[in-house]
Amino acid sequence: MLEDIRLLATVVEHTSLNKAAERLNVTQPALSRRIARLERELGIDLFRRIGKRLELTPAGQLTYEFALELRRFHGEFLQRLNAFKSEEAPxxxxxxxxxxxxxxxxxxxxxxxxxxxxxxxxxxxxxxxxxxxxxxxxxxxxxxxxxxxxxxxxxxxxxxxxxxxxxxxxxxxxxxxxxxxxxxxxxxxxxxxxxxxxxxxxxxxxxxxxxxxxxxxxxxxxxxxxxxxxxxxxxxxxxxxxxxxxxxxxxxxxxxxxxxxxxxxxxxxxxxxxxxxxxxxxxxxxxxxxxxxxxxxxxxxxxxxx
The missing domain is CATH 3.40.190.290 (D-Maltodextrin-Binding Protein; domain 2)
Structure with missing residues (x-):
């Protein structure tokens, strides 16, 4: 689920499934299935589909904000981890x-x-x-x-x-x-x-x-x-x-x-x-x-x- 939430952030930031799929190097149908699976697991719609445009629902906005926090924590974790990976002992x-x-x-x-x-x-x-x-x-x-x-x-x-x-x-x-x-x-x-x-x-x-x-x-x-x-x-x-x-x-x-x-x-x-x-x-x-x-x-x- 956490990986799908991170994918959601990419969709939001690229404003479309096609652009996000290109960025993630996956097919558009595969990305659509991941987002649909996330919605099923959470039990709520995350996007409103208006023609070809996607718009976040209130629940989707909350999930996107969590995705940003998840990204930030992941970055800090990697930064801290790298401090212990240098060839010389810290x-x-x-x-x-x-x-x-x-x-x-x-x-x-x-x-x-x-x-x-x-x-x-x-x-x-x-x-x-x-x-x-x-x-x-x-x-x-x-x-x-x-x-x-x-x-x-x-x-x-x-x-x-x-x-x-x-x-x-x-x-x-x-x-x-x-x-x-x-x-x-x-x-x-x-x-x-x-x-x-x-x-x-x-x-x-x-x-x-x-x-x-x-x-x-x-x-x-x-x-x-x-x-x-x-x-x-x-x-x-x-x-x-x-x-x-x-x-x-x-x-x-x-x-x-x-x-x-x-x-x-x-x-x-x-x-x-x-x-x-x-x-x-x-x-x-x-x-x-x-x-x-x-x-x-x-x-x-x-x-x-x-």
Whole structure:
């Protein structure tokens, strides 16, 4: 049916079956049969035949408009597809803040490379404002940062909200209490991320807001190292929810504690890119796929039992 709808557009644009048949390199009777078949399948007349002239019915006009949209989408599809057909493997350079690199990027890169095996992804890290500068200077195709960017020359698209969660070894003494609050973090031995990221800034702001002074044993710039050291140091930590995968917690015998005040403090991770006119077709396609990836992940996390 879709192919017949595209044929209808050619008939309309050439004003006659004969001219359209010549353009399509088919016979006029064959084209007439295709249009008649389309009308039967749709169950409605698409043309009024006035002598030798064809005139669209209202339903025919609607079908023609759909045919134009179909043509446009087909063209965009081919353009995007061609971006992945070059002899050289397509390369995408993504700018990411350090926290984002550890929490958000691994899953995205895995999904992208599974779908596009020839795609080569490069990552450049920096603070959020540094990534915004790289986007403006076109040194990266797009960026993923744990904040929005207030800059008219940069487009910022929210991807998801992240919160901090208390993570403890399963054998930690504090878990003997039935319910924990922010006050329980006071004097609690903790391993924290090194200063300088949104994550550590958000952590320090929460401590100040609630007048807390945890016993900071270590400051490390690697989530993986923090996770591995928690049991050995009998310490807790605050980690972004986006990083806490079930297998990670199970492998390291860790337990996540939900604290209401922590869940109220959110940070939005956003995708940022420059002037859309600068973007290659392949980059626009990857941006759309990135947005769709996080939308799917958000729906999965909101599903019952997740």
């Amino acid at each position: 390369v995408a350079t993504i700018g990411a803040s350090l926290t984002t690199l550890q929490t958000t990027l691994p899953g995205l890169i895995t999904a992208m490379t599974e779908k596009h095996p020839n795609l080569e992804i490069k990552a450049i890290t920096g603070k959020s404002h540094e990534i915004a500068t790289l986007v403006k200077e076109r040194k990266v195709d797009f960026g993923i940062v744990a904040s929005s960017v207030e800059d008219e020359s940069v487009t910022s698209i929210p991807l998801f909200d992240d919160i901090l969660m208390l993570v403890l070894p399963r054998t930690h003494y504090i878990l003997e209490r039935t319910q924990l609050s922010m006050a329980d973090l006071n004097d609690l031995p903790m391993i924290l991320f090194a200063p300088g990221t949104w994550y550590r800034t958000m952590t320090d702001e929460l401590f100040r807001q609630y007048g807390l002074k945890p016993d900071v044993r270590m400051e490390i710039d690697s989530f993986e190292a923090i996770v591995r050291l928690l049991s050995a140091c009998r310490a807790g930590t605050l980690l972004p929810k986006s990083y806490l995968r079930p297998q990670l917690l199970e492998d390291n015998e860790l337990y996540v504690v939900r604290i209401k005040e922590l869940e109220l403090a959110k940070r939005t991770t956003s995708l940022i890119h420059g002037n859309p006119e600068w973007l290659a077709a392949s980059t626009r396609y990857l941006i759309e796929e990135t947005i769709a990836f996080f939308a799917r992940r958000g729906r999965e996390s909101d599903a019952p039992g997740s």
